[in-house]
Amino acid sequence: MSTHIDVKALLVAAVASGQGKTTVTAALARKLVRMGKRVRVFKCGPDFIDPMLLERASGAPVRSLDLWMVGRDLCRDQLAQAAAEADVILIEGVMGLYDGTPSSADLAREFGVPVMAVIDAAAMAQTAGALVHGLRDYGPVEMAGVIANRVASEGHAKMVAASLRDIPLFATLPRQARSLPERHLGLVLPGEVSDIDTLLDNLADQLVFDEAAWELLRPVRIEIPPAPAAPAHAPLMAGKTIAVARDPAFMFIYPANLDTLRSLGATLTFFSPLADDAVPAEADAVYLPGGYPELHGEALSQADAWQASIRSAHAAGVPIVAECGGMMALADTLADKEGAIWDMAGLLPGAVAMQPRLAGLGSQGLATEQGVLRGHTFHYSKLETATAPAAYTIKHPSAIQGEAWYRVGSLTASYFHAYFPSNPAAVAALFSRSES
Structure with a gap:
């Protein structure tokens, strides 16, 4: 009661x-x-x-x-x-x-x-x-x-x-x-x-x-509310370690997303691409949240250990989930607001460029086998790529087509910021090799 x-x-x-x-x-x-x-x-x-x-x-x-x-x-x-x-x-x-x-x-x-x-x-x-x-x-x-x-x-x-x-x-x-x-x-x-x-x-x-x-x-x-009789989420990621990028270039993340990953049984470890940290060797998956990579283009372009490690993780089939700024850092190049072009990690073929006008804003949902994963988008850059999207998000409440969602090997990338508690099972699938 x-x-x-x-x-x-x-x-x-x-x-x-x-x-x-x-x-x-x-x-x-x-x-x-x-x-x-x-x-x-x-x-x-x-x-x-x-x-x-x-x-x-x-x-x-x-x-x-x-x-x-x-x-x-x-x-x-x-x-x-x-x-x-x-x-x-x-x-x-x-x-x-x-x-x-x-x-x-x-x-x-x-x-x-x-x-x-x-x-x-x-x-x-x-x-x-x-x-x-x-x-x-x-x-x-x-x-x-x-x-x-x-x-x-x-x-x-x-x-x-x-x-x-x-x-x-x-x-x-x-x-x-x-x-x-x-x-x-x-x-x-x-x-x-x-x-x-x-x-x-x-x-x-x-x-x-x-x-x-x-x-x-x-x-x-x-x-x-009454206390739940059972745990909120099944431990679908028990025993898995997720490496999360966290520094001034990658810090747009809902705290509830990290809570959800932990509630699914995952262990989280944090690293800084901006400091040229390599992806932790123990990582079973990598999470690159959004942020301001456009403010740190030069440093990221010179972060050789970071770039080599994320390429190696991708080649090894490690699931990589990249949202907005995280995706921008994995394109071939990133052009900042001043027009300077910086080499990025190159896992998603294409070029990202900042622009003065807003390119995307609002609530959106991504249809998955586990149901809709909800979230939002807010960005001033555009990605030009020949890679065909694997899917598109749906804007809320208009139900019209939203952001492109890309899959390149074990990488899933989009301007879409997912709110993980909206569908923990879909999140577990994203970070699991079985979905790669």
């Missing part, structure tokens, strides 16, 4: 991307941690970079919530685990509140989580009220309050607050002289910002926060 836990929880959303959701969520998380609260943060929708920043801000792991990619049951299980460990749950929404199928609003309604609206108030005053009331009533959703970003003065904040009528102004954040740095796939990785903790502390300090309004927030009842 299931039970429940009551915990304060908010979904931080906005009218569109670019309003400051990540900045505000990070500031709020750091503020609450400094108030002595145990804070768990989630990211709605597929994302790799924002969770890294939010983990730094909160001091706790950040996982994904998405009703399609992750699924309702796993979303519920993750919320339940967080509720058992934390005083506060923050969920950063994706895009605008109602954008996408399913949307951030759908997630909020599914689990009864009130919405905290972030608005960019830099170029408005009283119109803020119309905007927020529209956000609340369109769905509708339960609106807990508003955090106004880029507020110019105390007077400006008072005008915004008055316009909200029955919706409280929960907090304000002033215009920042220095914003969180960005690049083509989103924010710069937190580890690349030398004073990231100082920056987060400054954001928390500048968040003018209504503690009385915080105390009035109603708790959310999170359902605690």
Whole structure:
């Protein structure tokens, strides 16, 4: 029989991307941690970079919530685990509140989580009220309050607050002289910002926060599912060792993917192609996740030990799963944003080139013998290859053709980022020689 836990929880959303959701969520998380609260943060929708920043801000792991990619049951299980460990749950929404199928609003309604609206108030005053009331009533959703970003003065904040009528102004954040740095796939990785903790502390300090309004927030009842009678996954990879590339060129990976591999019985070992590490000799399979190989073209092109070892592994029939940046590093060449062309490992014949416009974005699924493996795509490069795709992903929810999925010997490669918990049996097959 299931039970429940009551915990304060908010979904931080906005009218569109670019309003400051990540900045505000990070500031709020750091503020609450400094108030002595145990804070768990989630990211709605597929994302790799924002969770890294939010983990730094909160001091706790950040996982994904998405009703399609992750699924309702796993979303519920993750919320339940967080509720058992934390005083506060923050969920950063994706895009605008109602954008996408399913949307951030759908997630909020599914689990009864009130919405905290972030608005960019830099170029408005009283119109803020119309905007927020529209956000609340369109769905509708339960609106807990508003955090106004880029507020110019105390007077400006008072005008915004008055316009909200029955919706409280929960907090304000002033215009920042220095914003969180960005690049083509989103924010710069937190580890690349030398004073990231100082920056987060400054954001928390500048968040003018209504503690009385915080105390009035109603708790959310999170359902605690009964404990499973059997292990979640059969140990389909027991006794197998998977070598996972992990360094600044290869770090776009869902933590849940690693959890899934371990739950399947695999042992994980990590190595750095960027440091010219060879593929570990004990590896029964290799996982090359996405990342920023285009920022490290020269170093990867000179990583002779890495390139020789991945070619040897491929020649020996070792299963290699390469996603997005991992696939880019296995093409013949990679052209960076400046047009410099670098030699890569050459397992997938073809040339990758960066481009200024987005080449792929959105949720997608890959049909396998074990069912659909769900995930997403987000990239600015294109691969030109004569290799015929073995299959294509299907875009969600349009059901039209998505990313090419290549098989070259024991290599499977695509721009598609798979979310492993969506189909562990398919994942086990990908990393097994029997499927090569």
